[in-house]
Amino acid sequence: MASIAVSGPAKRRSPVGKFFSDQTKWTPYLFVAPFFITFAIFTLYPMLRAVVMGFQESLGYTGKWEWVGLANYIEALTNDQRMGIALKNFVYFTVGSLATQLPCAFLLALLLTSRTLKAKGLWRTLFFIPSVLPGVTMGVIGGWFFSKTHGFANALLVSLGGPRVDWGGLAQFIIPNLLVIAFWQWMGNHAVFLIAGMSGIGDEIIEASIVDGASAWQRARYIILPLLKPVFAYISITAAAGSLMNFEVPYVFLGTGGGARGKGWFFMTHIQQMAFGQFRMGYATAIGWLVFFIAVVITILQLRLYEFRLGKEEA
């Protein structure tokens, strides 16, 4: 951009001068510049640094680095128990989330769009609310809900004559507990997105199906469900990407030690702990790259699977 100065003598205009004398030519670039400048400094440049950092290890917090070659990647892939746990938790958490939330969200969306329902807006709002709350709040509420002594779940169980369960102390409860919190947080959000998708289905299609004598169930199963495919695609892509980046709820709910018997690690909590708990910046960066590629592969697979293209609508 130093070339602005060249535009000097106004008599014989250089192409650069001409460019800057016509406002409509350069303002578009000025308008999009902030994004690309900040992206270059705060995202692209760190990513380029990260290519090198993945092959290095930081010497404590000093800012000095040591070249270690592929050691970080080899350690992450072959000799890091937490990576295996994080991968397993990611798969269970994603599949579990979608399997529990999507069917319920679809049924809820059908209920909330039923023609006879009163006060539609109120119910939508109530079910949507948990998804706007901070992850920290959801983690704290989860901690209270599953607390052994003062928790909601145990109070309910005991009042029904059941036992007092140590939810936080047993590794097998980690994922189910997180799934309960996630269900609570996201199911209503998914339902609202499905409702929005349903409103895009033309009334003619629905009316034609009524005329043809389709029952409410057939209508839901054979007309509405297939037409909502793009919305399901959107939800599952964002949910999978979101659970790969899952941090706040597990961090607050399980603490920095990875939960009961260290079985509650997720990729982001592992990265955070490696980088800022043990100051292994290089190793944490290498894990970051592995997660990066998992995320890219998942996104591509899902886009293919659903033949769904972003920005298709304006074509």
Place this chain on the structure above:
Amino acid sequence: MTTSAVTRYTASGQSHDARAKIGRFRLQAILSTTLAAILALIFIWPFLCILGSTFNKIDVVQNPISPIPAKFSTQFYELLVSEKYGFQKYILNSVWIAVATTVLSTLACTLSGYALAKLRFPGRDVLFSLIIGVMLLPTATMLVPQFIVMRDLKLVNNYWGLILPGVGGGAFGIFLMRQFMLNIPTEMLEAARMDGANEFTLFFRVVLPNAKAGIGVIATLTLRGTWNSLLWPQILISDVNKRLLMPAIANLNQQQVADVFALPVVRTAAIVAAVVPLALYAYSQRYFISTLAGAIKG
């Protein structure tokens, strides 16, 4: 005689039929509304319970499945802003960061979205594809190198380290804004240009007033995102006095073994932290859902 009988018959039959229909409709309305109400109540009941527990008196046992405090008091809220916990400081820090980021980021999103939707310039489609690409890239995994760069720029423990990365607006916000801007009639912009408006006047006088709904949505999303975020402010700000609300809650949450009041104070703080996104949602929900739906319709 016969005709009138027939007429009477059909008329009464019709009205009987219609009444039955209305009756069935009413019954369905009652059933579906009751079902929705019961489900919603189950859904928000635990929230009401934890809200109630924050208004309980210290040392009085509270039934966790009841939303009504055993003995009402605001002691936990007083503790929250007491000298020992000082959450008002963290709340103020968070407000300042969230507002600054939102204003700058929304302005950048609006500018970029407008340029990408309504201005013609060489390379526009390439730039737009780049933004879509960035939107799909999992850049959150680059947390550690981003921190290292911040450290080199001397922006650790500095609020600019939180604000600056958002100054250019986010890829998703720009994408959303562009979809919005497509609805602004090009003739209107051309007319303003004919009248001699320069590109900046055009943007501030014509485009901005016509993009209020979009700006509202992006600002809401950004404000909520900044307010709710934990990880980045947690690693970037270690100075206790500069700490933001979410990291402060997470930190106190980890001290519950050493401090008996930590846990109830954390719960109270978590409730207070939820007020901002809730208020934002209540304010913006009318356009919110329709906008997001518009953006995802594929």
